[in-house]
Structures are given as C-alpha cells and as structure tokens.
Amino acid sequence: MITLVPASMQAERALARRDAALPGLPWLLDNGRLSELLGETVRVTRVRYKPGTSLLVSFRRRRNGSFDYGWAMTRTPASSGKLLEREHTVRSHGGDMRILRPDPGDPEALVAVGGVEDDWALHRNLTWLKKYGIERLGLHHRPGAALLAGSSVLRYKPERRLVLLSHKASTAVVIKAAAKPASPGQQTQFLNRLRHHGVPLLPQLADAECLGHGITASTAWGTGDLAARGNSTGTRTAAYTAGQALAALHRVPAAVDVSGPVAEPAAGHRCEDLAAQLKATRTMVSALLPELEPLARELETRLTALLLARPRTAPVLVHGDFSPDQVLVGDSEVRLIDFDRTASGFAEADLGSFAAAEEAVLPAAGRSPSSEALPDGGAPAGAAAGGPKTALLAEGYVDAGGRFSQAAVDAWAAYRLFNSSVDPFRDRSPEWAADMSWHLGRAKELVP
Template sequence: MSTALQGVWLRAQRREADRALAARDARIPGLNWVLDDDLLSGLLGESVRITRTRYKPHTSAVVAFRRGGNWTIDGAGSYGWASTTAPEHVGKLQRRADSSREHGGGVRLVRPDDRHADVVVAVGPLDEDWPLRPNLRWLRDHGLARLGALPEAGRFLDPPVSVLRYNPERRLVARVPSATLPVVVKTAVQADEAAAGLRLRRRLESHGIPVLPELADPECAAHGISASPYWGHGDLSGGDNDPATYRAGQALAAIHGMGPETSTDPTADVADLIRQLAATRSMITCLFPALEAPAVRLTGRLLEILGAVGPHAPQQVLVHGDFSADQILVDGQAVRIIDFDRVRTSDPARDLGSFAAVEDIADPAGAGPAAGGRKTAQLLEGYHAAGGHLSQTRVDAWAAFRLFLNSVDPFRNRASDWPAATDWHIRRALELIA
C-alpha cells in the first residue's frame, strides 16, 4: 500500500473509531463535531486541523485547532479552541460567550443543527481560552515586561512570537523576542503560589544540575508563569547524539543523588500510582472497549510489580517524573534538562523507564526484548558511570507504566492511527512485564 493510500485508510479508521465513540457517549451530542477535522472546518467555514483533545466522558470535550492551510505559521492567531458539553451545561458556554462579547472578545456559539438546540459548540481564539485567560492577560499587562520580553505592537501573541505548544485549558508555551536571546514563556492554569518551582530550580543549580536559569519571579509564578532563555539546537529526540545522551544520564544520576528535601511517604506514592492506573484504565475502556480486558490485566500486573511498600520497596529519591529525550535540550555535547513540573519522590527506575518507553513509542518497529533502544543504552551507561544503580527489570516495569499512561495520547493528539497506536501501547507494555 502506498504512503498516500495508507494515510487515507488510517484516517478512515480514525473517523470510524471517533464516530463509534460519539455514538456511545450520547450525553455529549456535539462530540463528533469537535473530533473531526472536516466537520469542524465546515462548521467554522474555514480549514482547520485539530491538534489536541481534552475529553471528559459524558461531560465535555474541548479541542485546540490550527487554522489555514499553512501549518508553519506559529502565531497565536493561527490557533483556536472549540468546546462542546452535555445539554445541562450549555448555559455555561452561553455565559462565557456573552461575557466575551461584552468585552469585545471573539468567543461565539455555533449550532450545527438547528433542529437540535442541545448540540452547541463554543469557539474562540487562543487568548480567550477561559481557564488560561486570566493568566494570559496578566502576562500581557505585567509579565512580559518583568521578563524583559519585547513583543511587537498588536496582538501580543502574534508573530514574531511563536507558539511552541498549546494544550487547551491547561497551558501555553511561546517563544517571545527580547533584547538579547528569545525567551521561552510557559503560562499554565495552575499557579505556583508558594514559588516551589523557583526554589527547586535554585536547588538544582546549587547541585550542579544542567538546567536553564529561571527568569520568572514569585509574582510571575503566582500567575502560572515560568520562563527561561531560549537555548540550544533542539532536543535529544532529534537524532543520535551519544555524548549528549551519556551526559544526560550522568545528570539524571546527580538528580537522584540529591535526595528529597523532606521525608518521603511511599504509601502516598503508591496511592498516586493506583489513581493514575485506575484513571487510565477507565479512559481506555471508554475510548476502546475492546481493550478493556488487556487494560485490566495490565493494571493489575503493574500494581503488583510497582506497588510494593515496606522493606522490599525501592529507595525513594527525587525524580524528574516525566523524563524523556524531548526534555533534554542539546547544543553539541552540552545538555540542559527542562520541565520539572512533575518532580516527586519515587523509585529512581521511574525516570529511566519513562525515557525508554518514549524511545519505544518513537520507533515501535525497533522495539526489542528490553525497553528502549540506543539512546536508552547510552543514557544508562552515563547513569551507571555517575554512580547510579538500577535493574533492567525495574526499568522495564516503569517503561510499561509510562506506555500505559501514554496509551491515551494518540487519541488526545489526534494521531491518524490512534486506535492501532493505543492497541500497540498496551501490547508493548504487557510484553515488557510478561
């Protein structure tokens, strides 16, 4: 099958799976309109591509989309969001649209079918993403000046500002010009009132961990804003760079060697593990009922392997919590580790397993008996050289955990092959802990 024909077939498979999901979730009558590029484009009267989905079964769905045929345009004006909900919550969408109109905003309601008043889709620009809007406005009015950023006149997130990532109702990452180096600014819904992120960054720097300087102050943190100077030439996922990967392994061992600031509670870590496993199993069962049995089996096996407490539990250390090649910026052999939002105390194998799982996801055809590939091997070599010690069994188990949690991502990221990709994630996880 040619690449073009394969793409058409995969999109047809995705559309069939999306329609089946919408049919099962009759509580959200507008669901299919925000899962299908063509339907949403027809509804809006312009060409759009859905890039990210946040779906709460039987409650609501919100998607981010990019507009226009030129997908290389990075300004916020090329992004938007669309949301639909259960009929009893349509009033909330109406109130948001009314509030936006009163302030000259661009949120509007669209009814795809005049015969069904309960099918309503709210649409708006990125800067009127409702949960993000307060922090984005504070960034515009106060934060950019504090960060030394210099956006040009007009809409403050339009070019030359580049949108790097947009997760609707959660966070926006943008690259903003400054007098010297560009600044990468992250605006999140969740505020860091206690400036814990700032304290962590200083602590990492004091231990010689290669991280980027934090430009945001406590006032920025209280409005969900963090920032660093733009650095490097991409990240470790962009190609083979053995020296940089080796150094990243050494840096990870140094993080694990720092020790937590406060006493650890293994039972709290296990409770969170149980919560994440249950939530993922529930979502997979909703998205793809045929995978319920293997998801239940995988959940039980992971809890059996990773849920130990007491004298047989692994030592709890400070872990990155979301470690992968795209969290490691590179400039030649130099590295900087980024995105410490999920730092916690846990099993050190968690970070190595996470890295290995993401490498497998990037190259499913190259997956071998153990988790990960060439990059994981180089990372482990640097990790062991710096004094870290881990068993491959634990790394594989945590890789299976990351694979399971990420099994929802093909759907969320609107992958053309999300049904097949989700199935692969779960099968691969089961293989690693067989």
C-alpha cells in the same frame, strides 16, 4: 467502488454513536467537519475528552502567513448553559468567543469556539502577562498590541498551558503561561539547589511575581531536544551525558525540608495515586476502544500488584516526567527542563519513563507488538524497555554512580506505556487506534 474507512475513523464514528450525550462530538473529532463549521481550514492538535460530559479540542489554522491557535468545546445539552454563561463573560471582557449550532435539526447541540486569549482558564494569567509580565521579563510589547504579536505558539493545551517563543533583542525566549501558579519544582530557590548539586539547567528569567501568575520563562538554548535527534555520534554522546545529569538529579537530597517541594512522594508513586491513575487509564481505554478493555484490565491488575509491592530501593529525587524531549542538546552539553513534577520517588521510574517515551515514537507507522525487530534501532519484542538512547542513558547513569534494577525499569516503562496509551487519541494521531493497541501490547510484554 468500495471506499475503505481507516480504523481510527471507524473507531471515532463508533465512539460518537456510543456517546449520544455529546451530540456535538462528531464535529470536533473531524478536521473537515470542524473546518466547514468554522468557515476556514483548521487541524485539531489536542483533545481532552470526558465521556458523557465534555469534549475540548485545540486547533491550528494559518492566518496572515503564520500559524494561529484556537479551541472548541462541546458539552451535554443539560450543561450547555455553562457555555452560554462563559460566552457572556468572555465577550464582556472584549473577547471573541462564539457559540455555534452545527446541527439545524438539534438546537441543543452547541459548540463553543474561541481564540487562545479567550481561554477562560488561562485568561487571567494571560492578561497579567500582557499587562505586567512581558515588561518584567524584559521583553518589548507595544501598548494595545495583541498578546501574541511578535510571538509564535510552540504548544497549546486548552485550559492548561500556552508556550510561546518570543525575542529579547537578538535572543529567543520561551515563555510558558499556565492556568495555575508555578509548582514548587519551578521555584527559583529549588532550581538553584538543583544547580548547586550539578544538575544542568537553563537560566530562569521569571521572578516570584511571574511565578505566582503561572508564568515561567527561559532563554532558548541548544539545537533541539534528544527526541528529535537521530542516531548520530553527537546524539549518542548527548544521551550518555543526559544519564550523568539524571544521576546528579537523583543524588540531590529528596526531602529538602518539611515544606519543600519534594517532601512528599511524587504523584503516581503514592499507592493511592498510582492505583487511581491506572484505573482512570483503564476506564478511558474502555471508553475509546471497548475491545481493548480486557487487556487494559489485565494490565491494571498486573501493574497494581507489581508497583505496589514492597520497594527494594530507597526513594530519590525524581524528575517525574523524564523523556528524551525533556533533554535539550547543544554541542556536547545537555540541559534538563520541566521540573514541575519533581518529587520523591524511585530512580527506575525516571529511567523507565525515558525508555517508554523512546519506544513510543516507533509505532506511528502501525507496527504491531509482535514485530521481531523495530526500525531505527528500536527494541525487539520481549527485550528490555527502551532503545539505543536508553542504553546510552543507562550507561552514563551508572558511570556517574547511579544504580537501578532492570526489572523495576521495565515495570515503570510498562506503567508509562499503559498510561500514555490514550495519548495517540489525545494528540490526534492518524492511526491512534493502532497506536493504542501497540502501547498496551508492549506494556504487557514488559510485565511478568
């Protein structure tokens, strides 16, 4: 009997063979092997991979009837001493980090494992949240109880951020704990300025002390985000309204003052940042799927030339990471969220980012870039970037006074598709290899 191995699994096995510097890598990319190593059933939800250096993953497991999250990391044998040092530090603080040796024949292959509260990058701010932040947010927390008691984890990116859903009386509250202090775009004064100019936002609960410890919070609102909704009348209305909200954001004066959060161009809009990001993406694509390197190099060259050309529009205040899941929907209203990347840039970057994100949910079933038409109203090959939500967003944007170049929107959509081509691998999509190929193929269709 011949057993067929999925393409992504074959790619992971080939990756493990190429990256012999990380002997622990095979255990962290395979749910079955990691579950066997930990002695419980887990599923990897996020990966951060630095070829030849380290692999860090988050995983989800079910404990006491609810989901719990943890992390696992492996490094090269030469730098495994850092894992041992961190284990000592975490345990000295009462943590539960462990060092495992998955291969009895290779004592240098180490895997560090811990829970969310053992995350050394988040530990200080999570400790502050537990001791002081919960009370400052007006939430109830029993003395001595675990941080996550009474809360559920919505998202977890190791060494980056933890998003919790908690409750204040009968109101749900979303709390984000980041490894670094809140960005200028998350400060109360800046958000009040956006609100003053008509940008629909959520009320913020975190004070300056919370923000200084990377803690932001807001009441939960609406019935979901625009990405999770189908093509109903309510969704179409929300997409149009989101376009009007985006136009309001773009009308806010970009340079607030010399020290303000938007006095400089957005990261990725500065020439050096844009070129560096394209190079980093091409390098990662080459590491994951070497057969895609020629296409990645071609796109890097095309996008560098296209986006570094003299701009034809004046810069505006941009969201910096605009997508359907950054738009919360409630009845006929919307709220825009997550302004930590807000800065000066080009309007088409936000529109193109939204368009790319809408299309990116379509190739999950393994569709090829040469498909004549995509299900759920997606754009056919060779069409302008985006799908029906993007079209309605653009309509609302223009009706609210916004202006844009479609060619520039397509170019920025290609930029996001190219840079997000590695996300299927990072997010552990079962068909990540095919999804990566789709991203690159679609990006190529959008650039001349």
